[in-house]
Amino acid sequence: MTAVTMPCGDARADRRFEPARMRRTVLQMAYAGAAVHIGCAFSITELLSVLYRNHLRYPGNDPRAEGRDYLVLSKGHGVMAQYACMHELGWLQDSHILGYFADGSELKGLSDSRVAGLEVTSGSLGHGFSVGIGIAMGLQRQRTDQKVYAIVGDGELNEGPIWEGALVAAHHRIDNLMLIVDKNGFQAMGSTDDVLALGDLSAKFVSFGFETLEVDGHDEVAIDAAIRQLWELSPGKPKALIARTVKGKGVPFMESDNRWHYTRLDAKTLADAVDALGLTGESS
Helix, strand or coil: CCCCCCCCCCCCCCCCCCHHHHHHHHHHHHHHCCCCCHHHHHCCHHHHHHHHHHHCCCHHHCCCCCCCCEEEECCHHHHHHHHHHHHHCCCCCHHHHHCCCCCCCCCCCCCCCCCCCCCCCCCCCCCHHHHHHHHHHHHHHCCCCCCEEEEEECHHHHCHHHHHHHHHHHHCCCCCEEEEEEECCEECCEEHHHHHCCCCHHHHHHHCCCEEEEEECCCHHHHHHHHHHHHHCCCCCCEEEEEECCCCCCCCCCCCCHHHHCCCCCHHHHHHHHHHCCCCCCCC
16 A cells, blocks of 8 residues: 655645535535435545546536546435535536425435436445446546546445445456545444444455555545545556545534434524534625
């Protein structure tokens, strides 16, 4: 396993996709739609911020551009964080955010490929990664330079198809694929260690033939450096980034509290959460 090298300069020069702003968008959606899954959206916020700001390519800012890179959100229940990115890009309007789950809303509580910008229908965990492998294999055979990023939760690694997919990716030398594991330590019904202990994930993915790095999943500069370094390592190998994250990150009363997997906001907890983000009184 290779150590992450910190780059010079600031990976956050583009002020879009600021994590606090994105978390506020998630809170607005969750409150408007009386929706759950706030904690698991917050744990991937910085990962998505860096991907959309610095790595994902959408020619013409078109979510369906033929030459685009692909982001496969296999942990589809974290989709509000991706919606927040799509809002930053102008693909979603304020009306989509504030009308979340209202009658006629196009946006679902899980990733849905019928929404431009979402590549897979996911939420039935363990399957999105395999779809990402298929996309990457197709692009590889077309000899394009497009890349595929697939984000899975650590609890999702309980599913056998993840490991079958990892074998396929390594066997076919699918080196335009990067798996990103949101290792927040929890799944719906408890901690990952209590439900089904995962052991040393980095060692596992190395043994499956992946070039693998670990990173603090909330350090944007380190995430950016790790992604760049992985793409430079070992042609012919798929990549895996193990991101150590905190479920509910950004709002102290939600952090590492698994009740926020299914708890809904009320007016007070919304106000308290926005205040914790330090954005009270700022325009969106």
